[in-house]
Amino acid sequence: MIKVMIAPSRYVQGPGALKELGKHCALLGKKGLVTGGTRGISSTKDVIEQSMAQSGVEVIFEKFNGECSKKEITRLKELAEGEGADFIVGVGGGKALDTAKAVAYYMKKPVVIIPTIAATDAPCSALSVIYTEDGVFEEYLVLPTNPDLVLVDTAIIAEAPVRLLVSGMGDALATWFEADACAKAFAGNIPGGNSTAAALALAKLCYDILLEYGLQAKLAVENGVATPAVEKIVEANTLLSGLGFESSGLAAAHAVHNGLTVLESTHHAYHGEKVAFGTLVQLVLEERSTEEINEVVNFCIDVGLPVTLEQIGVLEIKKEEIRKVAEAATAPGETIHNEPFPVDADKVYAAILTADAIGRLALKTKGV
Structure with missing residues (x-):
């Protein structure tokens, strides 16, 4: 009987934790692509930019189009590769986070997960749920590793419904x-x-x-x-x-x-x-x-x-x-x-x- 336990490489949580994002991301590379939905990005962008700048990390933002589909994953992957991103950052809810995990997987790059809600246990998982562009379930993408960093700012979580x-x-x-x-x-x-x-x-x-x-x-x-x-x-x-x-x-x-x-x-x-x-x-x-x-x-x-x-x-x-x-x-x-x-x-x-x-x-x- 073989026992196996898996987990994220680093988990950070607390009010204002987002202010420390840069120092953790600096361990992963010099340039990151950040993707997320409208609410996720709007509630975090200023702090992310400031924190990354303080640690000498360049950051690019790209809006997530709303569906964790193969087309969206490919679009973000090509954009991140074109920008020379060293790691991917997903901000928001489950589909945005799953998309970031999938993009990083196909790029063979680290991934950072920043949930803005605490509605599921998906942020820490080595799994992305893939849908069609119309939102119909298509497949599970089982990933070889869990996220490199999961950062949860509870002050942001407390503002969600x-x-x-x-x-x-x-x-x-x-x-x-x-x-x-x-x-x-x-x-x-x-x-x-x-x-x-x-x-x-x-x-x-x-x-x-x-x-x-x-x-x-x-x-x-x-x-x-x-x-x-x-x-x-x-x-x-x-x-x-x-x-x-x-x-x-x-x-x-x-x-x-x-x-x-x-x-x-x-x-x-x-x-x-x-x-x-x-x-x-x-x-x-x-x-x-x-x-x-x-x-x-x-x-x-x-x-x-x-x-x-x-x-x-x-x-x-x-x-x-x-x-x-x-x-x-x-x-x-x-x-x-x-x-x-x-x-x-x-x-x-x-x-x-x-x-x-x-x-x-x-x-x-x-x-x-």
């Missing part, structure tokens, strides 16, 4: 339970090995931090400030969840998320919101205790994560539609098969309806 931070908590919520399932099943992780004790410990720490500081962090961001609780939750959403899912593996929660995407009514819900409901489904599948399930349900309700199908857009439960979700979640190759027992569509169908019923009862009990 609170729903994005809460969605990140939903994505992170699954980390420990999926890691635990994979460990029990001796299932492989993302780099193709088994989990280390360190990765499992980080996944559990991720869950513990969410329970302890999640609500505090939400309240702080609702008021546009970065407190110690926000620092902890951003680290959980970004670093701990990222390390946990890659180096320990995925299981039912993310497979249920993938299944839910077959319903158009769920498309408005964020990734982490659907993963949170998928986590409840996983807990039902695994015959977890009422105490464990209630702990997760109460956390979700407190921070504003969905616990029912209705909350993710399924306003009318049609059994044939739930059956389609269950079948998609259990398709060959899906991560639900990393559970330490056989899983089929019948079991998932029952677990989805039961999780929904548990969530509805909890909301009624709490008067929500």
Whole structure:
């Protein structure tokens, strides 16, 4: 049994961390191409320029066109090569960051990741999700290494809509339970090995931090400030969840998320919101205790994560539609098969309806 753990080469986090970007990038080269969306660039450009100049690093900005497509990756790669860039910097949300990672990969250059939201655990990963120019999923680009630098300025994160931070908590919520399932099943992780004790410990720490500081962090961001609780939750959403899912593996929660995407009514819900409901489904599948399930349900309700199908857009439960979700979640190759027992569509169908019923009862009990 070979164990493998992967991680970014350097992770930097804190309020005002962007001011230190230059000194970290100076270790990677003398010239960088920065790409990102309108909001990402507008909220960071002045600080990036100043910080890079102080460290003697030249920087070029190029707007990301909005889709992580092969055409956009090629366009930015050719531009960066023409400018003689030594490294690539991605600023913003998931698609901009994935594009920067892909450009750097094809150029065989270092990549710097600067997330402006904490909505997923993608910033630290060795993965880019490639779409067509029309936004249809095309393929996963599995990268040989994680980013060379991930820099998270929590003052910027705190200015983003609170729903994005809460969605990140939903994505992170699954980390420990999926890691635990994979460990029990001796299932492989993302780099193709088994989990280390360190990765499992980080996944559990991720869950513990969410329970302890999640609500505090939400309240702080609702008021546009970065407190110690926000620092902890951003680290959980970004670093701990990222390390946990890659180096320990995925299981039912993310497979249920993938299944839910077959319903158009769920498309408005964020990734982490659907993963949170998928986590409840996983807990039902695994015959977890009422105490464990209630702990997760109460956390979700407190921070504003969905616990029912209705909350993710399924306003009318049609059994044939739930059956389609269950079948998609259990398709060959899906991560639900990393559970330490056989899983089929019948079991998932029952677990989805039961999780929904548990969530509805909890909301009624709490008067929500």
